[in-house]
């Protein structure tokens with residue numbers, strides 16, 4: 316079976332992971348030095364979000380050089396060190412590929428601005444004349460995911476398209492030069508030993524011919540706009556087949572410790588299972604993020620429907636995630652740490668692979684960021700109504716009583732995003748000492764999950780609870796998972812020896828917002844010791 320079908324992949328947001336040189340910004344040597352944390356947790360792979368040169372208009376997702384390393388994060392040699400150390404520890408390393416847009420500081424865009432309308436330089440992007448008597452209106456009605464029109468006008472009167480911030484101009488994927496350039500980018504990182512890619516906004520690269528209006532159906536939540544002419548176009552699929560073939564055939568870099576076994580995961584906001592399944596056909600992406608699960612409410616009926624729906628996606632390369640650098644931390648989003656811990660046991664028992672985001676294993680809450688420190692472009696683009704995603708991106712607390720909690724040797728308050736007061740009990744060091752900590756829960760869960768693999772990670776679990784039950788109970792091979800999403804404690808009444816609980820049990824009852832893993836008695840004596 317392919318390793319990635321039930322892998323646990325840990326997302327690293329490098330600026331917030333660990334700072335090796337005391338400048339207040341996490342960096343690549345910091346990640347390398349702390350990889351053992353990820354290994355000890357029990358993950359199989361690391362996905363590292365963009366570490367490339369960037370003016371940081373959108374946290375690094377505005378890239379000015381696709382094959383470079385940002386100066387404040389390190390050097391090309393630091394990246395090689397990171398890859399080598401990851402592989403030494405038996406961890407795969409996935410890089411982030413951001414093909415939909417560049418930074419407005421990328422040499423291609425600077426050249427496009429300097430060149431005339433209609434020039435080859437402009438054709439790398441989506442430049443168009445405006446509408447209205449003097450071209451004063453945007454070329455169409457498309458809205459940016461960060462608010463406002465998806466078009467910005469340049470001094471000579473043309474407009475360019477940006478589905479995100481104006482500093483993130485969209486490339487024209489119908490231009491073969493764009494395609495060729497990205498083939499080079501993939502090869503570059505494969506040659507440096509990466510084991511695959513997470514592909515940013517993988518549903519958006521191609522826009523419908525003629526860039527037609529989206530019409531009145533644009534969703535107020537831009538994430539839901541997958542039926543729009545700027546999302547989910549047919550031309551994406553031949554491109555992903557091409558990339559898959561490259562991943563499958565590109566030679567291993569010299570000195571590789573193992574033959575490449577690469578993986579590509581789509582960040583695709585496509586909620587229709589049939590449409591999503593098209594991204595993970597056998598010769599396209601290996602996986603696509605399961606945003607329906609991330610977005611589900613803490614409700615048994617809804618969660619069960621999402622779980623069943625996830626296995627119904629053709630291709631069944633099922634992924635689960637509760638958090639990312641774009642989402643509100645589960646301990647806040649779900650209403651309590653207690654629920655977040657129960658949700659973790661639910662997720663980690665489901666057959667398929669799981670993505671964890673740094674700090675999730677510590678149960679961090681969403682941090683409050685003071686107005687004058689907010690960096691997320693959503694804040695300004697929304698007219699300061701949406702605070703954005705920075706609260707999930709504050710530097711990780713590693714140790715100590717006060718900020719920067721071992722993240723950095725910078726002075727307190729000297730980190731690029733401020734850490735809250737009161738995180739001393741949430742540090743890795745503090746949680747390592749506490750067998751009841753969230754870190755201990757994740758570690759045990761990852762070990763148990765490995766010891767009791769799902770017989771088929773592509774097949775739904777066998778439900779032991781009724782569809783309208785506020786308790787979710789299912790079997791993953793030898794392991795039984797039961798989660799109480801109701802308001803009352805319930806009798807356990809299930810076979811098996813309790814192996815791991817997300818919170819204290821109430822005698823032989825399972826309290827609300829608590830999950831329990833049991834090991835089937837017929838499997839006693841197997842490798843489930845912790």
Ligand code: NOJ
Nearest residue numbers: 373376479515516582641
């Ligand atoms: C998805 C990334 O995860 C997010 O952080 C970014 O803002 C957008 N794509 C645009 O690149």
